[in-house]
Amino acid sequence: MTVQEPFGNLSYHGLITRLEKRFSRGLTFSLNYTWSHAIDNIDENGNSDVATSLKPWDRSLDRGNSLTDIRHSFGFVGTYELPLGKGKRYMTNANRLADLALGGWQMSGIFSRASGQPFTVTTSGGITNAGGADRPNRIRNGSLPSDERSIDRWFDTGAFQVQPNYTYGNSGRAILNGPGLTNLDVLLAKTFALTERFRLQFRAESFNVSNTPAFANPAANINAAGVGRITSAGEPRRVQFGLKLLF
Numbered sequence: 001m002t003v004q005e006p007f008g009n010l011s012y013h014g015l016i017t018r019l020e021k022r023f024s025r026g027l028t029f030s031l032n033y034t035w036s037h038a039i040d041n042i043d044e045n046g047n048s049d050v051a052t053s054l055k056p057w058d059r060s061l062d063r064g065n066s067l068t069d070i071r072h073s074f075g076f077v078g079t080y081e082l083p084l085g086k087g088k089r090y091m092t093n094a095n096r097l098a099d100l101a102l103g104g105w106q107m108s109g110i111f112s113r114a115s116g117q118p119f120t121v122t123t124s125g126g127i128t129n130a131g132g133a134d135r136p137n138r139i140r141n142g143s144l145p146s147d148e149r150s151i152d153r154w155f156d157t158g159a160f161q162v163q164p165n166y167t168y169g170n171s172g173r174a175i176l177n178g179p180g181l182t183n184l185d186v187l188l189a190k191t192f193a194l195t196e197r198f199r200l201q202f203r204a205e206s207f208n209v210s211n212t213p214a215f216a217n218p219a220a221n222i223n224a225a226g227v228g229r230i231t232s233a234g235e236p237r238r239v240q241f242g243l244k245l246l247f
Helices: 096-102
Strands: 010-024 027-040 072-081 105-114 181-193 199-207 238-246
Touching: none
Parallel strands: none
Antiparallel strands: 010 027, 027 072, 072 105, 105 181, 181 199, 199 238
């Protein structure tokens, strides 16, 4: 028999700010900052079964930070057309060769920086023996100062102890945060006028141009090997070139 009921809930509070400059004199940009807090009692990725809940009949024990609780998020996007070449502020009467070399260039960038996502410290092996999630006992905070964190020791593993057999640990859900994200994408493009209708655009794009690692959350099972270590990351720097026909 399958039973379904609406026992999940989520609350979100946020301050959203935006500063925008609309396109003029070849420049447009937008600055965005969000300060927020999302709280729920069910993982948003759909892991709502009993295996992820401490006591399936008492969801208040699973109330904590959402997996997508990004406390601080900053973003910048901008485009600037260089004022060189025909129809521009400078070199508007340039000869064809000079315009071909210096005219029609455009630069764009997207910069984002966000705080890390929450994660839950767990134990394994069915220690509780009640069919639900296994969580350890928390004896102190567990977070490390920023100058002590590394990919080999992201949080204070000694702040957690395996709970005694057949007992519930007191550690909560989504109580620690993983690494933040910093990313910069850039575009350099040049447009060539072929005819009045057709234009050809050359594009050089780099994603994660600074090659800053986007580290994943650390291993958080305290009675398993490698606890506290980060072993994966997102995409490294990528560069691509292209031609686009505009008409």
